[in-house]
Amino acid sequence: MNLPVSVSQKELLDVLLNISPVRPVYIWGAPGIGKSALVEKFAEEVGMPCVSLLGSQLAPEDIIGIPQIQDGVSAFLPPKMIAGKDPYILFLDELNDCSQEVQKAFYSLIYERRVGEYHLPEGSIVIGAGNRSSDNAIVKTMSSALLNRMFHVQLKPNVNEWLAWAYEAGLHPFVTAWTRSAAGGRAIF
CATH class of the missing domain: 1.10.287 (Helix Hairpins)
Known part of the structure; x- marks a missing residue:
């Protein structure tokens, strides 16, 4: 994937500050260059907690929840790890390393900031990150439906x-x- 925007560590923090409140940002980069640490630093700088989900270790029900019967109808209850009441940074790490089923479960969470009937608290921010196939890392192709829901940058360490x-x-x-x-x-x- 040729990415039109390459950023350094400091520039990434500016991108996250200015773009992620209105559109989810996806950070591409080599393994071990600090993508996760920079997202945590951003969360700290804006004074919001950071909830990290590791895509490679998730099943679809970890995101959409498990159905429960309430008043005679089924309802999917969001997982505790994302069902916060106050705004937070939702960091989807290794998003391009999870299965297609898990990627599909992320569609509405990334684009609409909701899971079933649960909506992320107003002001919450969604950020994703992953390695590139050129890094010989374990990655899977992301569908255009998922790719188009985010603003993409490539982290080039300085x-x-x-x-x-x-x-x-x-x-x-x-x-x-x-x-x-x-x-x-x-x-x-």
């Missing part, structure tokens, strides 16, 4: 931004020295 974070986070000097050396002044990811 060594200088990463090093600034590493110094602030107190990573061991051996790690930052190796990274500076390996980068040779250019991006190494």
Whole structure:
């Protein structure tokens, strides 16, 4: 997939701040470059809890719920993990690693921010992420119906931004020295 928008770590936070409140954002990128950590940082910066679902470990009923009889009719009750009362960030990690059935279960959750009769609290934000097939990661093709429900960006790590974070986070000097050396002044990811 050729993505028209490539962003660095800092640019991703701007995209999430400006686009994700109105349209779900999907972050593509290599394994281990910090997609999940950046979503958690975004949630922290906007003061919202982050609920993460790992697509590769879900079944459809984990999203749509299990039917129960209420007043003589069946109703699907949303899973506790997504049935919050206050706005939150719903992070769908490894979305392109889940089965087609699970991807279908996400359609209304991503586009309409609802599961059955349950609607995410007003102000909730949906963000997805996954690896690319070019990374030799385990990925499955996402249908156009799912792809079209999101704004897509490709995360391209920036060594200088990463090093600034590493110094602030107190990573061991051996790690930052190796990274500076390996980068040779250019991006190494």
